[in-house]
């Protein structure tokens with residue numbers, strides 16, 4: 001059973017500013033990204049049992065829940081960044097005609113490789 005979501009099921013965090021505002025509202029210090037990452041394992045894999053949860057203060061409840069939501073946001077951001085990686089730089093090649101062009105535009109003529117403009121000349 002996940003006690004955290006039962007207590008705080010309306011918290012969604014979409015930015016660091018919002019995270020800091022929620023921490024201020026709960027009157028707890030905001031954690032750095034590094035601090036949050038350090039207890040990622042516990043937040044991801046460890047559910048608190050009822051006794052453990054009951055022993056925590058409200059401040060600890062807030063800290064755990066806010067950090068978890070912010071961690072989820074950070075992971076989502078990291079995934080999005082990985083998906084939107086910059087495309088490969090265009091590879092420029094030198095053709096036998098003497099011109100430098102992107103590889104995908106290179107043509108094969110009878111006298112060697114060629115740029116599109118020199119294709120006719122290079123095909124003699």
Ligand SMILES: [Zn+2]
Nearest residue numbers: 097099115118
């Ligand atoms: Zn050329």
